[in-house]
Amino acid sequence: MTRPPGGPPGPPLGQPGHSTGGPPDPPPHHATVGPVHIVGSGLIGASIGLGLRGLGVEVTLEDPSPAALAVAQQVGAGRARQADDRPPLIVIVASPPDVAGETTAIQLDRFRQAVVSDVASVKVVILEELRQAGADLSRYVGSHPMAGRERTGPAAASADLFVGRPWVIAPAPQTTGQAALRIRELASDLGGYPAYMNASAHDAAVALVSHVPQVMSSLTAGALAGAEPGALDLAGQGLRDMTRIAQSDPNLWAAILVGNGLAVAQVLRQVRAGLDRAIAALDLGTKPETLGHALVELADVVGIGRQGAELIPGKHGGTRRVFDKVTVMVPDKPGELGRLFQELGRLNVNLEDLKLEHGAGQLVGLAELSVPTGRGAALASDLIEQGWRILQ
Amino acid sequence: MTRPPGGPPGPPLGQPGHSTGGPPDPPPHHATVGPVHIVGSGLIGASIGLGLRGLGVEVTLEDPSPAALAVAQQVGAGRARQADDRPPLIVIVASPPDVAGETTAIQLDRFRQAVVSDVASVKVVILEELRQAGADLSRYVGSHPMAGRERTGPAAASADLFVGRPWVIAPAPQTTGQAALRIRELASDLGGYPAYMNASAHDAAVALVSHVPQVMSSLTAGALAGAEPGALDLAGQGLRDMTRIAQSDPNLWAAILVGNGLAVAQVLRQVRAGLDRAIAALDLGTKPETLGHALVELADVVGIGRQGAELIPGKHGGTRRVFDKVTVMVPDKPGELGRLFQELGRLNVNLEDLKLEHGAGQLVGLAELSVPTGRGAALASDLIEQGWRILQ
Numbered sequence: 001m002t003r004p005p006g007g008p009p010g011p012p013l014g015q016p017g018h019s020t021g022g023p024p025d026p027p028p029h030h031a032t033v034g035p036v037h038i039v040g041s042g043l044i045g046a047s048i049g050l051g052l053r054g055l056g057v058e059v060t061l062e063d064p065s066p067a068a069l070a071v072a073q074q075v076g077a078g079r080a081r082q083a084d085d086r087p088p089l090i091v092i093v094a095s096p097p098d099v100a101g102e103t104t105a106i107q108l109d110r111f112r113q114a115v116v117s118d119v120a121s122v123k124v125v126i127l128e129e130l131r132q133a134g135a136d137l138s139r140y141v142g143s144h145p146m147a148g149r150e151r152t153g154p155a156a157a158s159a160d161l162f163v164g165r166p167w168v169i170a171p172a173p174q175t176t177g178q179a180a181l182r183i184r185e186l187a188s189d190l191g192g193y194p195a196y197m198n199a200s201a202h203d204a205a206v207a208l209v210s211h212v213p214q215v216m217s218s219l220t221a222g223a224l225a226g227a228e229p230g231a232l233d234l235a236g237q238g239l240r241d242m243t244r245i246a247q248s249d250p251n252l253w254a255a256i257l258v259g260n261g262l263a264v265a266q267v268l269r270q271v272r273a274g275l276d277r278a279i280a281a282l283d284l285g286t287k288p289e290t291l292g293h294a295l296v297e298l299a300d301v302v303g304i305g306r307q308g309a310e311l312i313p314g315k316h317g318g319t320r321r322v323f324d325k326v327t328v329m330v331p332d333k334p335g336e337l338g339r340l341f342q343e344l345g346r347l348n349v350n351l352e353d354l355k356l357e358h359g360a361g362q363l364v365g366l367a368e369l370s371v372p373t374g375r376g377a378a379l380a381s382d383l384i385e386q387g388w389r390i391l392q
Numbered sequence: 393m394t395r396p397p398g399g400p401p402g403p404p405l406g407q408p409g410h411s412t413g414g415p416p417d418p419p420p421h422h423a424t425v426g427p428v429h430i431v432g433s434g435l436i437g438a439s440i441g442l443g444l445r446g447l448g449v450e451v452t453l454e455d456p457s458p459a460a461l462a463v464a465q466q467v468g469a470g471r472a473r474q475a476d477d478r479p480p481l482i483v484i485v486a487s488p489p490d491v492a493g494e495t496t497a498i499q500l501d502r503f504r505q506a507v508v509s510d511v512a513s514v515k516v517v518i519l520e521e522l523r524q525a526g527a528d529l530s531r532y533v534g535s536h537p538m539a540g541r542e543r544t545g546p547a548a549a550s551a552d553l554f555v556g557r558p559w560v561i562a563p564a565p566q567t568t569g570q571a572a573l574r575i576r577e578l579a580s581d582l583g584g585y586p587a588y589m590n591a592s593a594h595d596a597a598v599a600l601v602s603h604v605p606q607v608m609s610s611l612t613a614g615a616l617a618g619a620e621p622g623a624l625d626l627a628g629q630g631l632r633d634m635t636r637i638a639q640s641d642p643n644l645w646a647a648i649l650v651g652n653g654l655a656v657a658q659v660l661r662q663v664r665a666g667l668d669r670a671i672a673a674l675d676l677g678t679k680p681e682t683l684g685h686a687l688v689e690l691a692d693v694v695g696i697g698r699q700g701a702e703l704i705p706g707k708h709g710g711t712r713r714v715f716d717k718v719t720v721m722v723p724d725k726p727g728e729l730g731r732l733f734q735e736l737g738r739l740n741v742n743l744e745d746l747k748l749e750h751g752a753g754q755l756v757g758l759a760e761l762s763v764p765t766g767r768g769a770a771l772a773s774d775l776i777e778q779g780w781r782i783l784q
């Protein structure tokens with residue numbers, strides 16, 4: 001995406017037109033026709049504005065916070081809407097979830113020719129609010145770009161925030177096909193990949209892939225508060241993976257979970273049944289006469305989990321690609337990882353994936369390199385020749 | 393670690409003596425004095441044997457499976473023990489957990505001058521079995537090398553399996569300091585870092601850092617079985633992290649969980665209390681009059697998790713190092729990641745850490761590069777100059 005000529009200064013973006021070997025240029029055509037009005041200029045709203053401005057689409061902004069509005073304009077996400085501006089063809093409501101429904105109803109009423117979409121992370125409650133408000137649902141398109149980052153606010157906005165991310169399009173039963181198409185096109189123009197589903201399917205899906213995992217991570221991490229001194233020095237990659245998202249913002253997550261309360265509670269009740277089963281089996285396992293039954297029960301709980309994990313699509317949409325894997329031991333000193341990559345660069349390695357692992361107090365980390373099938377052995381022996389240690 | 397002269401052929405190892413810039417040589421001195429006898433030649437037993445043989449220590453092996461014993465000898469883990477061999481000074485029991493206690497008691501009785509250590513992943517039940525058998529606990533040292541890999545069996549053995557990993561040393565109250573020291577030295581000789589704790593502290597610690605996270609991952613993944621078609625296409629890095637260890641072997645994990653049943657059940661009951669609290673709050677959140685209370689409760693559940701997550705030591709034992717982070721967008725085509733690393737190599741980047749993220753159907757992955765504080769901006773602009781797109 002190129003910067004609009006003469007646009008306000010903002011964060012630098014790649015310059016694909018001058019690529020000397022970087023990623024390919026984005027498609028030069030786009031389908032979205034402005035003006036697009038964005039209500040709420042936080043991270044998501046400002047990122048949408050920035051992306052659309054990069055395509056040359058006219059974007060106006062509003063936000064109850066003058067500071068957020070000023071920053072969003074400063075980063076190039078659009079300009080503040082004026083009373084005499086012509087009416088928008090598309091309105092994007094990127095307000096906080098607790099006011100998104102009301103704001104969407106107001107915008108549907110305010111701009112009678114516009115397609116209005118909200119980007120809240122739950123969809124059923126919004127739709128319900130709009131129904132109760134008697135809003136014109138034929139022009140409403142629920143949506144949910146599955147993008148975010150650790151930082152929030154318009155200063156963290158990026159035109160590239162949505163590139164390669166799912167963007168759920170959740171029309172109401174009354175939504176016209178034309179209205180849904182406009183939002184699908186906007187999602188595609190910003191690099192997202194649109195996925196149609198209705199509001200309740202969306203809420204059930206995000207409960208499974210996002211909200212319940214958040215609760216499970218928080219509960220796993222919460223148990224660590226009772227750890228004896230030294231116990232957590234034994235933490236390995238498993239615990240780190242299981243508690244990464246537990247570091248999220250509690251108030252933000254409380255609002256998200258409440259907003260999808262029915263769907264989340266339903267899955268959590270199912271989780272609790274599994275947990276009860278595991279606890280009961282552990283109790284049975286302490287008595288020799290019920291040990292066998294306990295083992296069968298626990299293996300089933302773990303086995304059901306393994307089956308579930310296998311349902312998650314691989315990085316290429318359903319098929320997991322298989323590569324040769326070479327695990328290199330990297331001394332935990334500054335620059336060693338950089339030195340490994342210099343080596344890989346020199347060896348002209350066609351690297352497909354890379355996982356790093358290192359825990360507390362470890363003297364080395366492990367770098368698992370994935371290379372095309374059949375190339376692993378040669379890479380391992382090249383690295384050994386250069387003095388690297390390979391975990392065989 | 394160098395290969396013993398004239399040893400049997402096995403997997404190639406690094407040749408630190410001929411390093412041309414690889415990791416530093418391992419320490420030339422070691423403290424362990426053989427013969428060391430290893431009972432059980434699976435992954436852990438054969439890896440210990442391989443590591444000790446690499447130091448020139450005399451190692452004998454036994455295993456109820458002639459095939460496992462043959463493979464272990466073949467990879468260079470030691471030789472089968474003969475009736476007229478001199479008695480070992482150290483015996484390592486690396487049998488499956490359900491027979492480790494009985495086997496350890498037999499070895500303590502069989503070799504009256506030897507220090508005997510088991511490497512089972514639970515310690516209280518083993519100690520209890522030894523007490524009941526009337527074993528000589530002064531020469532017993534429980535231990536637990538926190539190492540493993542996806543493959544099992546002696547063919548997957550590696551002398552480097554323990555390098556940089558915690559190795560718990562759990563003496564009984566009756567264990568002599570001299571006996572514990574011998575096992576601590578053996579752990580250090582193999583590159584592990586020894587951590588002393590008693591058996592019940594060990595079991596409580598591994599329940600928290602390993603066994604409970606496994607159950608939570610299995611339960612999170614187990615809930616996916618009910619997903620509607622398309623729902624899991626929305627899966628992102630959070631769900632992937634939360635379900636990675638759910639892919640583990642159900643029968644192996646059933647045995648591990650039962651072996652540490654008391655400690656695991658205790659933590660899981662605490663987790664269940666938190667889960668009940670979350671479910672109750674979600675129910676309250678559906679009614680306007682109790683919404684506020686629901687939000688406070690949920691924020692507290694997530695907040696307790698965040699506090700717990702912060703207790704996990706960073707990679708440098710308690711302090712989290714802060715780096716500049718630069719996130720590069722990598723087109724999801726073969727070789728693009730390799731090309732990025734060539735670039736990093738050319739730019740002579742002192743890379744400290746790297747995280748890759750990509751989900752289903754994504755056109756690009758994100759590579760988050762950690763570099764020394766103050767170097768991020770320069771790296772970002774160098775990469776942009778070379779045509780890469782940076783997520784600002």
